[in-house]
Amino acid sequence: MLLRPALALTCLLLACIPASTTAQWLSWPPRPAPDRRAPIPPPAAAVRLDIENRHDLHRIWVKNDLHGPVQVRIESLQPLPGLPVQRILDTPGRYLLAEVAQTARLDLRLTATPGAAAKHQADYLYSYPLQLDDIRISQLPRGAFSHHDAENLDAIDFSAPIGTPVIAARDGLVMQAEGRFSDHGGQRDAVNLVRILHEDGSMAVYAHLQQRSLQVRAGQRVRHGQIIARSGNSGYSTAPHLHFVVQVNNGQQLQSVPFRMDSPKGELRLPRVGD
Numbered sequence: 001m002l003l004r005p006a007l008a009l010t011c012l013l014l015a016c017i018p019a020s021t022t023a024q025w026l027s028w029p030p031r032p033a034p035d036r037r038a039p040i041p042p043p044a045a046a047v048r049l050d051i052e053n054r055h056d057l058h059r060i061w062v063k064n065d066l067h068g069p070v071q072v073r074i075e076s077l078q079p080l081p082g083l084p085v086q087r088i089l090d091t092p093g094r095y096l097l098a099e100v101a102q103t104a105r106l107d108l109r110l111t112a113t114p115g116a117a118a119k120h121q122a123d124y125l126y127s128y129p130l131q132l133d134d135i136r137i138s139q140l141p142r143g144a145f146s147h148h149d150a151e152n153l154d155a156i157d158f159s160a161p162i163g164t165p166v167i168a169a170r171d172g173l174v175m176q177a178e179g180r181f182s183d184h185g186g187q188r189d190a191v192n193l194v195r196i197l198h199e200d201g202s203m204a205v206y207a208h209l210q211q212r213s214l215q216v217r218a219g220q221r222v223r224h225g226q227i228i229a230r231s232g233n234s235g236y237s238t239a240p241h242l243h244f245v246v247q248v249n250n251g252q253q254l255q256s257v258p259f260r261m262d263s264p265k266g267e268l269r270l271p272r273v274g275d
Helices: none
Strands: 010-014 047-054 055-066 068-074 083-090 094-099 107-114 137-139 158-159 166-168 173-180 193-197 203-207 226-232 241-249 254-255
Touching: 047 068, 047 107, 047 203, 055 068, 055 083, 055 107, 068 094, 173 203, 193 226
Parallel strands: none
Antiparallel strands: 010 107, 047 055, 055 094, 068 083, 068 107, 137 158, 158 241, 166 226, 173 193, 193 203, 203 241, 241 254
């Protein structure tokens, strides 16, 4: 019950971008409201615009730090040749997506959504993601506190003491690993997490991890049952817990999907709030 407001990785970035300016991608989860009193460092992994001036052209690049596919779209608020443009970036790198005359005013919007089209295996039995015999659920799927949007609808929050080993619930590739932020809780846009891409294109997110507890890195392949981090209280959280959700990219919109999960006490049978 401890995350607000969404687990969206989709970002909308609207900016008047002069030459040589980099537009930083918003980190996960997006901040509910501007709070200029406590600026947050940019995320370790990002998708961002990079504008280069060359031969009387604005060359519009996208830099991708995430390991795994990211769907990006660049739009202009005023008509420009070559825009909008949309691509799937399969690997980290710097990609040239458009060129426009330097005389053009750049009012650009970058949308970046992790994942590509996914064929989600709804019958896959995920492992319980904590080395903890005592199973305590603080928020069910469709929970009113924060599990009410597309990205979070099917998420589960597991209460766990800080430092509890977090294990991979399924084999996959680490797309993103963030572990810099403190465990003080209540800090919007400052959450430690691991995002793992599965073979069917779905992605599991393990969030609110303990600061400096990561045992995996972006680009690493992991096996189910492998320790990936320890649970914490980072981000917008009011008590230590692990937020676990499986997501797919559904038409450039992150969407959570239902999943089955095993546990030390057998398969979890969880009603959804509102069912």
